[in-house]
Amino acid sequence: MIENYSLKDLKIGEQAVVTGFSTEDIPAKFYEMGFIPGTSLLVKNKAPFGGPICISIISNKSVLALRRNEADKILITKK
Amino acid sequence: MNHYKIALIGNPNVGKTSLFNKLTNLRQKVGNYPGVTVEKREGKIERNGNKFQITDFPGTYTIYPSSLDEEIVFKTLGDKTNSHYPNLAVVIGEPSNLKRSILLYQQVRDLDVPAIFVINMKDEIKSKGLNIDLKKLEDFLQTKIYLTNARTSEGIDELVEAFTKDATPYNRHYEIPKEYLSIVEKIKNEFNLKSDYLAWQYLSQKEVPFESKENLSKLDTIKKENSIVSKRLQVKEALDRNKILEEKLNDIISYNFDGNETLTDKIDKTLIHPVFGYIIFLGILLLIFQAVYAWSAPLMTMVEDLFGWIDEKAISLIPEGPINEIIGGAIIPGIEGIAVFVPQIAILFLFISIMEETGYMSRVVYLMDRWLKPFGLSGKSVVPLISGVACAVPAIMSARNIENDKERLLTILVTPFMTCSARLPIYIVLIALVIPDEHIFGLSYQALALFVMYILGVLGALGSAILLDLIIKAKHKSYLILEMPTYKLPDWKNVGINVWEKTLGFLVDAGKIIFAISIILWVLGTFGPGEQFRNAEEIVTAHHPKMNEEDLANEIASYKLEHSYLGRLGSVIEPVVEPLGYDWKMGIGLISSFAAREVFVGTMSTVYSLGEVDVEDNGQKDRLLHRMKNEINQNTGEPAYNLATGVSLLLFYAFAMQCMSTIAIVKRETNSWKWTLIQTGFMTGLAYVVAFIAYHFLK
Numbered sequence: 001m002i003e004n005y006s007l008k009d010l011k012i013g014e015q016a017v018v019t020g021f022s023t024e025d026i027p028a029k030f031y032e033m034g035f036i037p038g039t040s041l042l043v044k045n046k047a048p049f050g051g052p053i054c055i056s057i058i059s060n061k062s063v064l065a066l067r068r069n070e071a072d073k074i075l076i077t078k079k
Numbered sequence: 080m081n082h083y084k085i086a087l088i089g090n091p092n093v094g095k096t097s098l099f100n101k102l103t104n105l106r107q108k109v110g111n112y113p114g115v116t117v118e119k120r121e122g123k124i125e126r127n128g129n130k131f132q133i134t135d136f137p138g139t140y141t142i143y144p145s146s147l148d149e150e151i152v153f154k155t156l157g158d159k160t161n162s163h164y165p166n167l168a169v170v171i172g173e174p175s176n177l178k179r180s181i182l183l184y185q186q187v188r189d190l191d192v193p194a195i196f197v198i199n200m201k202d203e204i205k206s207k208g209l210n211i212d213l214k215k216l217e218d219f220l221q222t223k224i225y226l227t228n229a230r231t232s233e234g235i236d237e238l239v240e241a242f243t244k245d246a247t248p249y250n251r252h253y254e255i256p257k258e259y260l261s262i263v264e265k266i267k268n269e270f271n272l273k274s275d276y277l278a279w280q281y282l283s284q285k286e287v288p289f290e291s292k293e294n295l296s297k298l299d300t301i302k303k304e305n306s307i308v309s310k311r312l313q314v315k316e317a318l319d320r321n322k323i324l325e326e327k328l329n330d331i332i333s334y335n336f337d338g339n340e341t342l343t344d345k346i347d348k349t350l351i352h353p354v355f356g357y358i359i360f361l362g363i364l365l366l367i368f369q370a371v372y373a374w375s376a377p378l379m380t381m382v383e384d385l386f387g388w389i390d391e392k393a394i395s396l397i398p399e400g401p402i403n404e405i406i407g408g409a410i411i412p413g414i415e416g417i418a419v420f421v422p423q424i425a426i427l428f429l430f431i432s433i434m435e436e437t438g439y440m441s442r443v444v445y446l447m448d449r450w451l452k453p454f455g456l457s458g459k460s461v462v463p464l465i466s467g468v469a470c471a472v473p474a475i476m477s478a479r480n481i482e483n484d485k486e487r488l489l490t491i492l493v494t495p496f497m498t499c500s501a502r503l504p505i506y507i508v509l510i511a512l513v514i515p516d517e518h519i520f521g522l523s524y525q526a527l528a529l530f531v532m533y534i535l536g537v538l539g540a541l542g543s544a545i546l547l548d549l550i551i552k553a554k555h556k557s558y559l560i561l562e563m564p565t566y567k568l569p570d571w572k573n574v575g576i577n578v579w580e581k582t583l584g585f586l587v588d589a590g591k592i593i594f595a596i597s598i599i600l601w602v603l604g605t606f607g608p609g610e611q612f613r614n615a616e617e618i619v620t621a622h623h624p625k626m627n628e629e630d631l632a633n634e635i636a637s638y639k640l641e642h643s644y645l646g647r648l649g650s651v652i653e654p655v656v657e658p659l660g661y662d663w664k665m666g667i668g669l670i671s672s673f674a675a676r677e678v679f680v681g682t683m684s685t686v687y688s689l690g691e692v693d694v695e696d697n698g699q700k701d702r703l704l705h706r707m708k709n710e711i712n713q714n715t716g717e718p719a720y721n722l723a724t725g726v727s728l729l730l731f732y733a734f735a736m737q738c739m740s741t742i743a744i745v746k747r748e749t750n751s752w753k754w755t756l757i758q759t760g761f762m763t764g765l766a767y768v769v770a771f772i773a774y775h776f777l778k
Contacts, residue, residue, distance in 0.1 A: 027558050028310055029145045029482075031317035034179070038325070044344070048353040051449030052458070052559060060334050061207070061341065062176050063563040065445045067452075070558050 005078060007071040010043045016076035023073050033064055035074055082130045085242055088152065088187060089171035090180055091138035092564040094199045097229035098171060099135040100572050126239050134163055140179060142186045143284065143313050146482045150288065156192050157280060158289035167242060168194040174207040177332055182320050184220060185252045189276040193246035197238065201226040208334045215331045221249045230570060255279050256315060262305050270294060283312035343565040351442050360446055367430045371423050378422035386415035405601055413597030416677045417590055423500045425582045427469035432577040436569035441561055448559055454541050455548030457481055457559060460490040464540065467497030471741045472588060473581050475748055485553040489544050491748055492758050495741050496539035498532060501676040505732050506532050508680055511704055513725025535733050588740055596678065600671050607643035615639045660724040660774040662712045676737045723777035727770040735766035
């Protein structure tokens with residue numbers, strides 16, 4: 001059951017685990033901010049008309065926001 | 080007495096600045112780091128017979144900078160010869176994001192910087208659901224850990240005592256990946272470095288700011304030969320470190336949540352709601368505008384009264400003569416012209432500071448990113464653009480936390496289009512002159528006109544952003560990742576310090592320029608070449624033998640001005656401004672307001688020989704308006720201020736770059752004359768074209 005969704009595909013309230021990235025061209029800051037393979041997260045909010053996505057890291061409830069372009073490059077499996 | 084340099088290092092939103100304020104007890108000053116424009120906050124305290132020089136470094140997630148301000152951290156900590164290299168680094172974390180702070184702590188220690196670890200906001204350990212085995216964490220971090228609460232001063236004394244203790248010995252934590260060991264060894268020998276990790280930094284950092292040019296080109300060659308891509312090394316380090324931390328911290332730190340929604344989650348349901356979020360943001364903007372324009376009025380009157388009093392005293396105390404005239408007639412009114420904006424600017428910064436302190440600002444960035452991206456800007460451009468409504472100078476400085484070069488440059492270039500408070504007095508005078516005082520559906524035309532001017536500012540900013548977006552090439556891909564901190568009540572001490580510093584900075588920076596310009600204008604307006612200037616009194620008296628004394632004096636002043644150096648200058652540029660419908664008097668106003676817009680009203684009152692005019696004072700304003708209304712343009716024979724010239728002037732002021740302080744700050748922030756000149760040229764050119772079209776369309 002290897003379904004490779006990207007973070008962009010998640011709906012509000014859905015949980016997922018980061019599995020990797022679809023490109024190497026990801027700013028180092030994403031890793032530093034906690035988008036590390038194995039991280040569980042939850043989609044908290046999506047800004048309207050294709051705006052940024054707001055996610056919550058499950059382990060410590062910290063909240064991050066990123067653009068959909070970048071969310072598209074983060075691969076996840078749904079929980 | 081021993082002298083210690085202490086560096087405060089930490090992620091954003093950990094309460095670092097609150098801690099700094101508590102430690103230094105407000106005995107602090109803001110300056111710049113040598114050679115760069117990054118703001119340096121430093122405080123000196125004496126405790127137990129020792130002197131401490133405490134520096135609050137810009138918040139950063141790692142020692143790899145992703146924005147301009149963050150660069151200073153590696154620049155200082157990587158270089159033992161740096162004048163700010165600390166005796167002790169205090170790395171600060173907070174309960175909800177300990178792992179990230181520990182990562183930063185380990186990087187600092189791996190650089191061989193002596194450091195201790197602080198968990199601030201200790202009161203939140205429980206509410207954040209953090210279980211922590213302090214003893215084990217201390218063993219793991221190889222240091223004693225200090226718990227503080229900067230808001231209540233808990234743990235501050237213990238922390239200060241730790242400043243004089245030697246940091247515990249430390250075994251380097253990060254293991255250089257095997258495949259890089261040989262090249263790290265080579266770097267160590269080549270650049271004479273003691274530490275493996277510092278050598279690794281030479282490879283993984285995009286820039287090593289403290290190395291000589293010669294060495295840097297050598298480094299570049301080595302990196303190329305071994306096909307080292309700095310970013311990959313950074314990613315590798317981040318992944319490696321996180322992996323180890325995940326394992327090691329597993330039985331040291333854990334979070335348990337009761338499953339209930341946190342307060343922040345609940346508030347966010349409304350504040351970043353796709354509909355209500357925007358409505359609330361709009362409401363807050365309106366509140367800010369209301370505050371900046373309505374609430375500041377009594378304060379502005381107070382400033383004016385104060386300066387009026389000082390001016391009167393100065394004139395009566397200083398013996399008559401040129402010094403009296405220059406101080407009472409030029410310098411004091413010049414400084415008043417700028418001090419009068421202090422209430423508005425302070426109120427605006429109060430709101431911005433509260434929005435930042437509470438955590439709401441990141442929500443605004445989140446909401447607005449989608450709407451600013453098509454213009455080549457980022458959600459983070461919101462802060463400079465809003466601040467630009469008060470004053471472009473601090474607004475442009477606040478663009479520093481935009482990571483992407485291009486988005487930052489664009490933001491800096493378009494922010495001066497926003498209607499700053501210096502444009503307001505000009506708009507008030509001109510609108511009163513040319514827009515009829517009538518109402519439509521209960522709305523006054525004049526108020527509507529003022530509103531339109533503000534909209535024009537926004538359109539000017541966004542429109543030019545689109546244009547510049549096509550021209551400027553991006554060096555890096557644009558991305559946005561931001562932390563949305565938990566909501567907090569503002570730390571009022573931080574808010575107060577922030578407002579004070581920003582306002583004072585504005586007053587001093589802009590004050591210096593206004594000071595100089597007032598003197599130059601005064602000299603140019605007071606002296607003149609030729610007979611007509613020297614014999615002004617006789618000539619005017621001969622022309623108006625029946626005039627009463629006061630009118631005669633005004634007439635003489637006006638005649639003198641026309642033939643002064645300033646008047647000549649006005650005549651020289653008349654051909655340039657004539658196509659816009661202006662005469663030489665308006666030309667003088669334009670020239671003088673190239674220094675700063677707020678000079679316009681003052682110059683106009685000198686040109687129309689009314690002495691000092693206070694636009695807030697209705698009687699005085701009416702006199703100025705009356706004179707301006709009856710003024711005939713000598714070129715066209717029509718009223719100098721009719722709808723066509725008035726609108727033309729309004730548009731000119733809306734778009735032209737007429738502020739030396741802004742030009743200076745843009746040069747400083749972009750570090751490029753090219754962009755500074757392009758911006759000044761573009762804005763003024765646009766202003767000219769638009770004013771020209773408007774004049775000929777309405778004529």
